[in-house]
Amino acid sequence: MLPKCVTEVKRWAFFSIRPSFICIICQLCLIWLYILAPLNAFAQNTQQSQQEPIPLRGLEPEPVITQTGPPVVPSQTPDYSVGPGQPVMNRDPKNISPDKPGDKKEDLPLKTPLDEIRFRSIESSGTIFVDPEKISVKAPVLSALITLNSKMSPYQLDAGTAREMGLKETLLTALGNNLDIKIVSSETGERKWQYFSNLANFLPSLENSITFQGLKGSIANPAGVALPLTNPFLTLQSGFTQPIFTGGRLFYTALQTKHQYKASQFALKGSTNDVLLQATDLYYKLLEEEVLLQIRIKALEVSDGLVELNQDLYEGGVVTKLDVLQARTQRSKDRQHLINQQVDRRKAAVNLATSLNMNTNMDLSAADRMVAKTRLVDDTVEIGDLLRVAVDNRPELKMFDELRIAAKDAIKVARASLLPQVNFTGAVLGTGSKVSQGAESSSIFTSVLSGGGVAAPISGSSIPLSGGGQEGAKQFVTKALFFLGVEVSLPLKGLGLTDVANIQAARYQARRVQNEFSRALTKVYQEVRNSYLDCMDAENLIKETTDQVNSSEEQLSVAEYRLRNGVGTNLDVINAQRDYTNALVDKAKAIIKFNTAEAKLLHATGRITVDTLTSATPMRR
16 A cells, blocks of 8 residues: 555646647547548549549540440530549559650650640641751641731731742842832932043033124213114124143042042942841841741640640649639730730731832741751851951941042142133134125224324214215124133132131041041941851850750640649649740740841951852851
């Protein structure tokens, strides 16, 4: 027997620890209720799902009937929804597909709508096949586009006709139709005839004039004689002026216009190069929009499959409404991108047609369905060699060099105004009027104008106009007078200050042209280096975007398979699809950027032509 005190202590100790036992028992019950019981039910459901797999709603032609009981005749639109409480996929390790899907359709068991839609889009005419250095696309499917206007084609939109053009055809059309080339060509023709005009100034200048006047009245002369005039008077003048010395004005003016004419020729060459680059850039822009349109079509196809899948899973009680809304949101975004892309493609066609001076009602499309990496400049050419090629071939540098020489000639032209002008002249002056025939018809003029002087004014009536005081018959008589001589002149406008100011203005103009030449040379260096760096950038982007496309494509496949096997989420598939679409966009833009950068490098070196832009052999030094 224990002492009474000890018995009391044990009893109070038992009552003190009893609440702890009660808490432990409650925790064990909760663990059994919320963890062990669901696991047991899941194991039972797994065994049942191995025996009765239920397919998801997809694009299979016939449903797989797994339920027991009376046979069910499939309807035209079979129901593939999953019932509440039924398993969505088989978790048997033997039936779980690997993370890496098969490469071919026959090697891949299609269990979800994503698989069918994915392979359906690959086999459709809107397919995009990605190669390390090229992307090939087929003609777009009109049924895959969104109708923006019931009266318009979803592809051509506001255009009335359509035409496909290749790169070479585009370049040749630009050379023949572009308005910029025609405008500069007109300026070149203007400079040409101005040069010929200044060359003609070395030839003699001819002057011819004829004047016939009817005179009636009297004329007073300084001798104090008033002469009556009642006869008509005819004046004929024909002469020439041959410049002998003009201070160099004619010579240097001809040289100035000659260099200006050459500068206009180089300006035409530069404008042609700019038009070729613009046409190439716009063509590749249209081709880029074509590729992006196919990418948006494919993205929308996969988004439609995600919406169908999530709708079926939601009806089966597997996913929540949030998953369905997320899929619909992604589909709405893809539809918006597709709408914008359809309009952007049409705008690119309008821009190209405008540059080619063609009817914008015609929808232009790229005949080349292959977006391939095209090298136009050999990668072994050093940057120093490219700079030397640019200095030797850029028409802008040659144009400013000719303008610089012309500005120096303008200084000499202005200086010629301060030098004397020597001309050799000759002329024939003919006069005619009605006169009376007689030997003494002019004796009165001899007596009046002799040294004896005149005592009083002589009236016109006292002057005999016929010999012997008898008036004879008047006849129209012409006489000739010949001139031949040398003319020397030195005109100074404003005491010569005007000419001095013109000389200083011509010097500053020459200085301005020299600075423009230096600026053009610096710009050429800049364009060559920037284009060279852009080629390096784009070439490396092609490599990186190729890895991005491959990894994102595999990521999308893995996300689909993870969702099928119950270890992934719908959000993973949506993100993978978005990443894959962006990867395709980056890939296409990288290839287009490389081709455009190569064309810009050709333009920067001054070697851009139709042949170099379309040649299979890259340019070398």
